[in-house]
Structure formats: structure tokens, C-alpha cells
Amino acid sequence: MNPTILVADDDKGIRDIFQVLLGREGFSLDLKADGDDLLADRFKLPDLFLIDNQLSGTSGLDICRHLKNSPHTRDIPVIMVSACPDIGILSKEAGADDYIEKPFDINYLLRLIRGYLQKRKPVRNAG
Numbered sequence: 001m002n003p004t005i006l007v008a009d010d011d012k013g014i015r016d017i018f019q020v021l022l023g024r025e026g027f028s029l030d031l032k033a034d035g036d037d038l039l040a041d042r043f044k045l046p047d048l049f050l051i052d053n054q055l056s057g058t059s060g061l062d063i064c065r066h067l068k069n070s071p072h073t074r075d076i077p078v079i080m081v082s083a084c085p086d087i088g089i090l091s092k093e094a095g096a097d098d099y100i101e102k103p104f105d106i107n108y109l110l111r112l113i114r115g116y117l118q119k120r121k122p123v124r125n126a127g
Helices: 012-024 060-069 087-094 106-118
Strands: 004-008 028-032 048-052 078-082 098-101
Touching (some): 012 028
Parallel strands (some): 004 048
């Protein structure tokens, strides 16, 4: 079974890019257009979260804090994605495991994702 990545990004074009690029690499994807389901814990547990910092109506950093404070998701890696030059500091303060700045190099992103997935056993339950 392929690792699942939950991607939260309000830009459909970015979600489509992630779907094509990450799907081609063999990852299963759960795509979210906003953070509402994440804040309400309405999702299947993924193996990794990839969260945009600026979601419509919700801060990706607030979602990250929520995930890292929940006993069900605190051990699942969270990678923040942002064009914000301060995302490194902000994501660390929110408890994210890592971050990547837009525009990003897809090969670097894939190395980052694979590195975090290799550090933990995949989740196989239905959250």
C-alpha cells in the first residue's frame, strides 16, 4: 500500500500539480481545498501532511498547531508550504516538522517527503 499524503492548498492549480507530481511518484493523495476538515478532524489519517500556510479563511500555521497538539496526529510529519520568507521560523514555532518555500524544486520536495516517510511506519487505519 502506498503512503498517503494529505495536501491542503486553496489554489486548485497547486493541488493539481501536487496530484500529478506526487501521484506519478506512487503516493496516494487526499486533496483539501481548505483547512476546515483538518480543524474538525474529518479526514483519514495520512502518512504525512503537506499544508499551505495561507488557506482561505484559515492559517496553515493554526492547522499545524492543531495537528501537533492532537494525540491522533502529533506524530505524523507536517511540512508547511509557503511563499512567505519567514516560513522557516513560523513553521518551527507552530510545531511543523519542516517547510518548503514557493517556488520549490520538486526533487527537493520529494527527498524531503521520502526522508520523513522513511523515519516512521506508515499509518494503515482509517482515522
